[in-house]
Amino acid sequence: MVLCIFCIINSILTLVRAFSFAFGGLKAAVHVHSALISKLINAPTQFFDQTPSGRILNRFSSDLYTIDDSLPFILNILLANFVGLLGIILVLSYVQVLFLLLLLPFWYIYSKLQFFYRSTSRELRRLDSVSRSPIYASFTETLDGSSTIRAFKSEEHFVARFIEHLTLYQRTSYSEIIASLWLSLRLQLLGAMIVLFVAVMAVFGSRGNFPISFGTPGLVGLALSYAAPLVSLLGSFLTSFTETEKEMVSVERVLQYMDVPQEEVSGRQSLSGKWPVQGLVEFHNVTMRYISTLPPALNNISFTIQGGMHVGVIGRTGAGKSSILNALFRLTPVCNGEILVDGININHLPIRKLRSHLAVVPQSPFLFQGSLRDNLDPLGLSEDWRIWEILEKCKVKAEVESAGGLDSNVKESGCSFSVGQRQLLCLARALLKSSKILCLDECTANIDVHTASLLHNTISTECKGVTVITIAHRISTVLDLDSILILDRGILVEQGKPQHLLQDDSSTFSSFVRASK
Structure with a gap:
């Protein structure tokens, strides 16, 4: 009965969380899109003369898609990982309070890893977004000027230029994947160390002369069962947290266009009737x-x-x-x-x-x-x-x-x-x-x-x-x-x-x- 109650409560809270993020993410995305398009419509002509069309297309396609779809999804996962991590910490604290002190060195190593990875991946995501804009621009220019390109037989030049932009984009994407694999390897090593530490501590604690003891074999099994997924959950938490930061780069890029100069729409003098009458x-x-x-x-x-x-x-x-x-x-x-x-x-x-x-x-x-x-x-x-x-x-x-x-x-x-x-x-x-x-x-x-x-x-x-x-x-x-x-x-x-x-x-x-x- 207790397990059934926990399952029902978990299902209800999961449904509420999913609905909240879906509804809230949709409302926020609509608000951001409306604000962005309003700013661009009222931007002066000089802004469009100085800003490549591919950059604007990138904001309205890739960046807005991230805000619409990816960001609410990854925020939902981040919250779930955080609550799951908090639950594991509470269970381990119940098994042995002093066990938390032994986790401090591991937390220090984990914080160093996540700081290094986050700062790197955040900049790689910015490079990824920046390197995507020339692809849009090149593709649009080639489509608009296809007849001229064919007339001057410059197809190979424009294909080579497009491949050059695509290669640069793939380099940034590849670097982002390598950084993620770098983190995954170190987190797995950290997880193996934590499980080994719990097992060794349980063996020595069973002899009775060790200051930390789990009390019963059942508590030892409980500690191992929760310590085993701890690092994978820490990895998921860090990944979701880092992905959230990287997805927020799209929000940052969109918000840059919220500050574009605006045309002065209002005027000091109003018009009455049909104007101009003479055309002078x-x-x-x-x-x-x-x-x-x-x-x-x-x-x-x-x-x-x-x-x-x-x-x-x-x-x-x-x-x-x-x-x-x-x-x-x-x-x-x-x-x-x-x-x-x-x-x-x-x-x-x-x-x-x-x-x-x-x-x-x-x-x-x-x-x-x-x-x-x-x-x-x-x-x-x-x-x-x-x-x-x-x-x-x-x-x-x-x-x-x-x-x-x-x-x-x-x-x-x-x-x-x-x-x-x-x-x-x-x-x-x-x-x-x-x-x-x-x-x-x-x-x-x-x-x-x-x-x-x-x-x-x-x-x-x-x-x-x-x-x-x-x-x-x-x-x-x-x-x-x-x-x-x-x-x-x-x-x-x-x-x-x-x-x-x-x-x-x-x-x-x-x-x-x-x-x-």
């Missing part, structure tokens, strides 16, 4: 740096774009063309100066509100996995007839109908459509916002001449009264615009109407046109 854009002595140690990407530039004007921004690579859009969308904070839209300083506006009232067509068109309707109208603000009308104006209605309509599933990264079709769909998404300011970031750079002509004609006819800022890759796309801005090393060197600048042979724009022929 003013840059006043704007200076912007991506990194404080680098030269300015925009160096004290000033210009005004009247509402409804179509303006082109041209210049050589690195001149600062895209930096104008980065400053306008507040992707990178400006060092000096101010940017006004309809007379309102954009630094005083909530950053989410600012970006939601501006439209952009990026250089590299991107579609999310899901329905085409969700890609074109993520917030569900437009009727279907309006979406079809915009698709027809963008000359992509027939392609959407052949793909299955608005409810058709778009594959990952929009690979269901060609690059030109994706660019036209991104233009349709921007036109659906009905914003007074439309920004085009070299959107014709990766498409053919025919698609570029369709894009240009659609913008000319459908964006009347809308301020259009075009970061130009082809000179031909800015010849019919109202005005152009020419940048060189972040400095505005020339501005004016294209036709007027063409008539001046000494102008910078004329030299660009002659070089493009």
Whole structure:
């Protein structure tokens, strides 16, 4: 009856422990994941420019998996081993209290072993986590650039680089296994010594002239039966404790991203009604740096774009063309100066509100996995007839109908459509916002001449009264615009109407046109 009661109590406590760790671990994992993704969503663009994508993927895959699954499991085992170890100590104390004093030298050796092993294994786990990130990064880069790699016949180079990263990771994993075997061997030797010590002590104690005696043969058997698994339990306790420490490295790595800088979401000035109304854009002595140690990407530039004007921004690579859009969308904070839209300083506006009232067509068109309707109208603000009308104006209605309509599933990264079709769909998404300011970031750079002509004609006819800022890759796309801005090393060197600048042979724009022929 007593044994049955103990079994029932043990079963109930084991069930409570398992449920507590499973439920508590799940709640903690959800909280950590929500906090991490919230921090990364609100992180500035500069953070993603400076942080390799493989490192972020490693945090969200391997490290979060450890927090979700491995850490609660190993904590559960740690608690079970601790309670079992405590029970053995209580039984041995009941058999012979002085026996605990004889265990002190063994505990000293054990503490030295575990300290040395823990410090080593903890650093090996950090190396393991760090060496895993380049594998993710290399794999992602190879997938994204597979066509370029094949075109330049560089498959062997990228395979060799991937194997190099994998070999480094395997070295750290191998070292971790060897450290674990090193500990296991020494714990087994320690266990054999403890059992030998108890047996020798029992033999000498039975003669009656030894200060420590177990009293009865039954107590001797009890001491041996509990001393035999003592070291294996000590080994399990140390292993689970060390594994917990190593798993906590993943928590440490995730918590590092809890301290990433955050964008200033709130603003001092609220927006009322429809804004912007005119689409007037003013840059006043704007200076912007991506990194404080680098030269300015925009160096004290000033210009005004009247509402409804179509303006082109041209210049050589690195001149600062895209930096104008980065400053306008507040992707990178400006060092000096101010940017006004309809007379309102954009630094005083909530950053989410600012970006939601501006439209952009990026250089590299991107579609999310899901329905085409969700890609074109993520917030569900437009009727279907309006979406079809915009698709027809963008000359992509027939392609959407052949793909299955608005409810058709778009594959990952929009690979269901060609690059030109994706660019036209991104233009349709921007036109659906009905914003007074439309920004085009070299959107014709990766498409053919025919698609570029369709894009240009659609913008000319459908964006009347809308301020259009075009970061130009082809000179031909800015010849019919109202005005152009020419940048060189972040400095505005020339501005004016294209036709007027063409008539001046000494102008910078004329030299660009002659070089493009």
